[in-house]
Amino acid sequence: MQRCVNVIGVDMSAFSPAPLLDPTVLVGDTVRRALVDAGLAAGDVGTVFAASGLMETGPLQRALELTGLGPVPLRHLAADSCSLLHQACQAIEAGQAECVLLLGVQDALATLPDLDSTLGQLATAAREYMARYRTRRETFAMVAVKARQHAQFNPQAVFRQSLTLDQVLEARVIAEPLTHPQFAWPTCGVAALLLCSSAFARRRGSGPGVGIIAQARVTPQQVNLSAGSAFSAIGYEVNVAAAQDLYEQAGWGPQDVGVCELHDSSTLAELLLYEALGFCAEGSAEKLVEDGDNTYGGNLVVNPSGGLLTLGQAPSTGGLAQCIELVQHLRGRAGQRQVANANIALQHQVGTDGTVVATLYQRE
Numbered sequence: 411m412q413r414c415v416n417v418i419g420v421d422m423s424a425f426s427p428a429p430l431l432d433p434t435v436l437v438g439d440t441v442r443r444a445l446v447d448a449g450l451a452a453g454d455v456g457t458v459f460a461a462s463g464l465m466e467t468g469p470l471q472r473a474l475e476l477t478g479l480g481p482v483p484l485r486h487l488a489a490d491s492c493s494l495l496h497q498a499c500q501a502i503e504a505g506q507a508e509c510v511l512l513l514g515v516q517d518a519l520a521t522l523p524d525l526d527s528t529l530g531q532l533a534t535a536a537r538e539y540m541a542r543y544r545t546r547r548e549t550f551a552m553v554a555v556k557a558r559q560h561a562q563f564n565p566q567a568v569f570r571q572s573l574t575l576d577q578v579l580e581a582r583v584i585a586e587p588l589t590h591p592q593f594a595w596p597t598c599g600v601a602a603l604l605l606c607s608s609a610f611a612r613r614r615g616s617g618p619g620v621g622i623i624a625q626a627r628v629t630p631q632q633v634n635l636s637a638g639s640a641f642s643a644i645g646y647e648v649n650v651a652a653a654q655d656l657y658e659q660a661g662w663g664p665q666d667v668g669v670c671e672l673h674d675s676s677t678l679a680e681l682l683l684y685e686a687l688g689f690c691a692e693g694s695a696e697k698l699v700e701d702g703d704n705t706y707g708g709n710l711v712v713n714p715s716g717g718l719l720t721l722g723q724a725p726s727t728g729g730l731a732q733c734i735e736l737v738q739h740l741r742g743r744a745g746q747r748q749v750a751n752a753n754i755a756l757q758h759q760v761g762t763d764g765t766v767v768a769t770l771y772q773r774e
Contacts, residue, residue, distance in 0.1 A: 415502045415622040416611040417771070418509075419448025419604035420734040424566045425597045425721045433465055433517040436600050437473035441513065444602040445477070449616030452478030455511045455604070457501070459485050461494045461726040462515040463598070470515065479511065491601075491729030492761035495769070496627050502607050509606040509614075514731075516724035519596040533585035535640040536678045540587070543693040545681075547587040551578040552699050553677040554591045554719060560705070561716025563746040566731070568597055569720040585676075592677040597722025601730035603737075618741040619774035624660035628652040630764045641682065645764055649686035652758075652766040657688070660770050662754060664688035667710060667770075669739050669749040671732035672758040674717040684712075687758060687768075711749045714739065729759040729767070740773040 421443035423436055430436060445452065458479060460470055467486045474480055487494055491514045501507045522528065539545055555575055561567040573591055581589035611619060628651045635642040657663050664687060672687065674680040684695040689710060690703075698704055704712040715721060715735040718728060736755040738744040757769040 414608040415499050416606050416608055416615070416774075417603060417620045417622065417733065417737050418606050418611055418615055419444045419450065420602070420737050421447055422566060422601035422727070422731055422734050423599050425568050425599040425724060427568050427595075427597055427722065429519060430517040430598050430600075433515060433600070434469055434473040434476070437470070437513065437515055438476035440600045440602045441474070441477045441479065441511065444511070444604055447617070448604045450509070450604065450614065452482070454509055454614065455479060455482050456509050457483050457485060457507050458511045458513060459487065459494055459498045460513040460515065461487050461489055461491050462517065463520060463726050464518045465515050482511075490725040490761050491727055492759040492765060492767050495729055495733065495759070496625065496767050498605050499622060499625055502605060508610045509604065512603050512605060512730060514601045514724075514727035514729070516598045516600075516726040519598060520723060520725050522596065522723070529585040531640065531643045532588065532676055532678055535644050536585070536588055538640045539678070539681070543696065545696045548575060548579065549696045549699050550588060550592060550677040550681060551575055553674075553680050553704075554578045556705050557674070557713060557716050557719040558591075560714050560747065561720035564716050564720070566599070567716045567720040568722050569716070588676060588678060591719070594675050594718035594723045597724050599721075599724050599727045599731070601727045601734060603730055603733055620737045620740045621772050621774050622769055623772045624656050624770045626652045626655035626659065626768045628655065628766050644679070644682070645760065645766070646682055646686055648764065648766050649683060649758070652768040653687045656768040656770060662770065666754050667756045668754055669711045669714060669736060669752050670756040670758070671713055671715060671717065671735050673760040674713055674719050675723065675760070677719070680712070680717070683758065687756070706749070714744065714747045714749055725762055729757075732757050732759065733769075736771055740771060
């Protein structure tokens, strides 16, 4: 990266399984808390980057006016939070901005595109993985159990009730062999974070510093996908390419990562991402799960927030929520979810168009 980007302030609402009743008030409250967390006033912010579900620019502008940010230039992107984080980082790297507010608003439940087709692809990929590596259906279910165990300590999560392995296995089948708790379903929420240059952070930062040390963005069009592969159909090679680019930029490897928030749209997706992100060799994700190396006491804690499986899919907000979770761990402020000695954190996001953005954070 040309200039180091710092995360200086964060806040988010609880996620909701229903549309937001009064998003304007919730946006204002969330933004104000993020400014307080950063120790900044509205006048310190140079630009607002916003992604939203159905909330139009007018109501969004009025919500910002409640916080004193009305005069600040607003870039309302017709994109998800995956693109939002990347574009804001680019603006700071290029010297186009010193302090930026990122705002994600999912005020209405997202429509999952081509759901039947997507579920069919997931079912095919899950069965292919089981056949290729002799993986048990219980392994996929164990990922859902782990997600609920983590979420019980996260007041922002929607699905916090613990589940046993039998409960996951006996739930309604959605895409054989995957059952209902093994998918991330649409939710709503608001998240805000403040990014700034390292120079701005030195001048104005008031708390523990967290820097973005590398970021990779890879689209499906940039990767040669394997024809006819069930794994390619759900983006495996795109994830591999993003991870390789990220580690090369940073000079770090997967063994250096202590905590990770990844895009667990399903338990199958999480299992494949253990391998794509380099946390284990291809075909050995089952061993990683059964050894507990994806949770507390293992080599790596994956989705300490509970992940999308418990917060849900809120495209305009989810990526910012991932960032906020990791920042709190690197600050040592994650409460009962705190990952011990967290120093390097990895965030993995998949946009609605299949674009992957992977980001490495470091405690400063």
